[in-house]
Amino acid sequence: xxxxxxxxEIDVNEEGYLLDFSQWxxxxxxxxAEENGISMTDKHWEVIAYLQEKHHKEEALSIRGIKxxxxxxxxxxxxxxxxxxxxxxxxxxxxPKPKSCI
Amino acid sequence: MKNLLILGAGTAGTMMANHLVSxxxxxxxxxxxxxxxxxxxxxxxxxxxPFDIYTEDQxxxxxxxxIPKGVNYIQQGIELIRPENNAVDLANGEELQYxxxxxxxxxxxxxxxxxxxxxxxxxxxxxDFYTYDGAVAxxxxxxxxEGGRLVVHVTEMPIKCPVAPLEFAFLADTYFKKKGMRDKVxxxxxxxxxxxxxxxxxxxxxxxxxxxxxxxxxxxxxIERVDYENNKIIDYxxxxxxxxxxxxxxxxxxxxxxxxxxxxxxxxxxxTHKATLQSKEHENIFAIGDATNVxxxxxxxxxxxEAEILTDNxxxxxxxxxxxEEFDGHANCFVETGNGKALLxxxxxxxxxxxxxxxxxxxxxxxxxxxSRANHWGKMAFKWVYWNMLLKAVPIPFVSATMNEKGKKxxxxx
Ligand SMILES: Cc1cc2nc3c(=O)[nH]c(=O)nc-3n(C[C@H](O)[C@H](O)[C@H](O)COP(=O)(O)OP(=O)(O)OC[C@H]3O[C@@H](n4cnc5c(N)ncnc54)[C@H](O)[C@@H]3O)c2cc1C
Numbered sequence: 260x261x262x263x264x265x266x267x268e269i270d271v272n273e274e275g276y277l278l279d280f281s282q283w284x285x286x287x288x289x290x291x292a293e294e295n296g297i298s299m300t301d302k303h304w305e306v307i308a309y310l311q312e313k314h315h316k317e318e319a320l321s322i323r324g325i326k327x328x329x330x331x332x333x334x335x336x337x338x339x340x341x342x343x344x345x346x347x348x349x350x351x352x353x354x355p356k357p358k359s360c361i
Numbered sequence: 362m363k364n365l366l367i368l369g370a371g372t373a374g375t376m377m378a379n380h381l382v383s384x385x386x387x388x389x390x391x392x393x394x395x396x397x398x399x400x401x402x403x404x405x406x407x408x409x410x411p412f413d414i415y416t417e418d419q420x421x422x423x424x425x426x427x428i429p430k431g432v433n434y435i436q437q438g439i440e441l442i443r444p445e446n447n448a449v450d451l452a453n454g455e456e457l458q459y460x461x462x463x464x465x466x467x468x469x470x471x472x473x474x475x476x477x478x479x480x481x482x483x484x485x486x487x488x489d490f491y492t493y494d495g496a497v498a499x500x501x502x503x504x505x506x507e508g509g510r511l512v513v514h515v516t517e518m519p520i521k522c523p524v525a526p527l528e529f530a531f532l533a534d535t536y537f538k539k540k541g542m543r544d545k546v547x548x549x550x551x552x553x554x555x556x557x558x559x560x561x562x563x564x565x566x567x568x569x570x571x572x573x574x575x576x577x578x579x580x581x582x583x584i585e586r587v588d589y590e591n592n593k594i595i596d597y598x599x600x601x602x603x604x605x606x607x608x609x610x611x612x613x614x615x616x617x618x619x620x621x622x623x624x625x626x627x628x629x630x631x632x633t634h635k636a637t638l639q640s641k642e643h644e645n646i647f648a649i650g651d652a653t654n655v656x657x658x659x660x661x662x663x664x665x666x667e668a669e670i671l672t673d674n675x676x677x678x679x680x681x682x683x684x685x686e687e688f689d690g691h692a693n694c695f696v697e698t699g700n701g702k703a704l705l706x707x708x709x710x711x712x713x714x715x716x717x718x719x720x721x722x723x724x725x726x727x728x729x730x731x732x733s734r735a736n737h738w739g740k741m742a743f744k745w746v747y748w749n750m751l752l753k754a755v756p757i758p759f760v761s762a763t764m765n766e767k768g769k770k771x772x773x774x775x
Contacts, residue, residue, distance in 0.1 A: 322553075322583050322597075323517060323627060333585070337597045343581055346555075358559075 265290040276349070276356055280311075283353030291351045299351075303339055306331055307352045320345060320357040363390050365675070366449060366459035368439055368618075370396035372404075372752070373650030373664040374465035375427050379754035380672040382429045385679065393433040393457065395449075399424055402493055403747055405661060408525055408697070410496040411503055412536045419744065421493070427752045439466070442622040444643045461645050461675065464631055466618060468521055468651040468659060470495075472611035475516060477587035479611075487589065487607045490529060491521070499608065503536070508545030509605030514594060515552045516584055518559070519628075520613045521651050521659035524706070526550070527557060527567055528697040529608060534574045535699035549577040551594065551602055556580060563706055563714040566730055570698055613659070615652055630654035635710070636686035638671045645678075647671060657690035657710060665751055666691045666762040691764045695740035703736035709764040 262271045265286040270278040275291075277283055288307060292299050309330045313320055322345065325336050340347040349356055365385065367374045378394050385392065406420035428434045438452030442462070449457045470491045472479035478487065488502065489495035513530045520526075530550045537543040550557070550571060556564035557571060557578065571578050582596045593603040615629030624631055624642070632641040633653035640646040649671050650664040657663055667688055674684045690710030697703045706714035714730060750757055 321517075327627065333583075333597050342598070 274350075274356065277353040280353050287353065288351050291353075295347055295350070297340060297347070297351070300339075302331070302335075303351075306336065306339065306348060310348055310352045311354060314349075314352070314354040320349065363460040364458055365390055365392045365461045365463070366457055367392070367394040367463045367465060368442070368449065369465035369467055369616075369650075369652070370394050370398075370401065370424055370428065370434070371465060371467045371650065372661045372747075373467070373652075373668060374463070375401065375424075375752045376665065376668040376754050377463055377465065377649065377671065378432045379427075379429050379752065380668055381675060382431050384672060384676050387431060390679075391433060392431070393435060394428060395435045395437055395439055395451065395457070396424060397436070397438045397452075399436055401427060401752075403744060404491075405522070405747070406744060407490050407493065407496040408528055408532070410493075411490050411499040411529075412532050413500060413504070414532075415744075417497065422748065427748075429753075439616075439618050440621070442618065442624060444622075444624070444646060447645070459645075461678065462643075462647070463671070463675075464619075464624075464640070464646065464648040464652050465650050466616040466652045468613045468615055468630075470611040471614045472609075474612040474614075475584055475587060477589050478516075478609065480587070480589050482587075482589040486592065486605065487587065487609065489609060489611055491525075491610060491613075502606070506606060508537075508542055510547045510549065510603060511606050511608065512549050512551055512594065512602055512604035514550075514582075514584070514602075514607060514609040515554075516610060516612050517553055519659060520610050522661075522694070523559060523658055524694055524696045526552075526608075526610050527571075530576050531570065531574060531699040532697055534576060547577075548575070549579060549602060549604075551579040551582050553583050554580060560708070560713040563730065566704070570732075574699065613651075619652070626654055628654075635690070636688050637674055637684040638667060638688060639674070639678075639684060647675065655688075655690065658692040658694065660692055660694055661747065661751065662693045663691070665757075666693075668754065669762040687763065689763045691762060693760070695736060695743060697737065697740055698732050701737050702732045702734055703740045704730055704732050705736045705739065706730060707764065712764065712766075 260271055261268050269282045272278060289299055309328055322333060325333055336344045345357055367377055374394055378392060381392055400421045401424035403420045406415045409415040410420060440452050441450040447459055470489055484498045488499040490499050511533060513526055515526050530548060533548055537546045557567035558564040579602055585595055585597045587594050593601045595601050615625050619625040619629040619631060626632060631648040631652055633648045633655055634641060635655040638647050638649055640648055649667050651659040670688045677684055693707045695703050695705050708714045
């Protein structure tokens, strides 16, 4: 599926998650955040960078992992990305929605 | 003489002892297995114990009966694994040397991970059913409970047998109906997942069943703490769910010996190659069952499929051959849905739980993802199969270690 984000044609899945990280940039992230009613601050970007780094190292993302991230605690994480923080932050970060293990 | 050492004589360790005893030449290999308990527990039975469907005696047996002759069985706690010395220290101070090590120490509940969970109300109105003691204590509570708000709760993923808490909710519905008090009990299912189950297709089937049984659902609930004074659970988004009786599945973690030995991930699970079951760190260490971090369900059926593949790989390793990258994450679970029915799910790393028939394509007799009585009898027969075939590593007819894709409507895991 194609979607116009920040004046770019971007490939996304049905839930709106980016399919190709190379199409991501800060403007794309900014625009996705706006769609979700979030205005980005430095702290937001710090979390986004952390998530992207974890993802590139193929490490699984979880709420428990956030606790140990050293970047943010879980309460703040919820405050920055209200209503499903992992789902929203990964969407903005241009990485896949975390799969919960089966 | 060379030594193959198995840590843990639960489902996976016991199966490995039975497989390997006939595969490794006795003149060259001594097999040793260590466990802290004399008793072997049938954990799937812990689901039925609280509802007086099984008795205590049906879920525990003397472990020794299932360890084959020729295998050295030691009853001791395992204190430390020292991979750099190829050695394991036991609680009594004894040291065991190994050439090959198989880690099968399973997973345990860790209620101390959530504030207020195992405080003063633990086993008063907060219970688990993932341990023998927990299941018995809950049974005693349910026998006299007069009703109110029952909350069935999952703390965080992964947990072993991820369908068990759902089954608990379904069976509770039936139990209270039979006791003529369903109208006095309000049942809510609370999960950190976005739906009743981990994969969308199975989730839909379960959401439907919950609704049909008048069980409320709270999803995306990441618990922060239990407020045991006011009887409510609270999540990080400040959502509160009140209870009179809380039945929770606490965080599941690998055994503390893995942490002590510095061999685990955040949850003390051993990083393991998902297709060969060799540990990622040490060539002569393998891991199986709930103790690994492989991304599939933690279940007895999974351990069974893994055991076949790991046996082949141990034999190959001994001969100096390349390991087979064969394990596909195959899992197969009966899901008790109450009223004498069950459904069956079958999936692997690549494919979501699917519809179709099992074990024979197009014939069944069991139906995947559909409720039926045949499935319920399959689940009940599993206890017999477990004690008489699974543990003893007797092959189960028609069921293969890797998933059979015939006769199923497949859908890729997205
Ligand atoms: C309520 C419930 C319902 C379930 N239902 C099903 C089901 O329907 N179908 C299914 O397939 N699976 C089911 N399971 C899951 C299944 O029981 C487990 O996946 C399976 O037992 C895993 O086998 P294992 O050998 O890896 O671990 P375990 O069987 O738990 O064995 C681990 C062993 O290691 C020993 N050990 C660990 N650490 C030490 C130490 N430091 N020192 C000494 N000994 C140690 C323990 O004493 C234990 O005997 C269920 C589980 C529960 C709790």
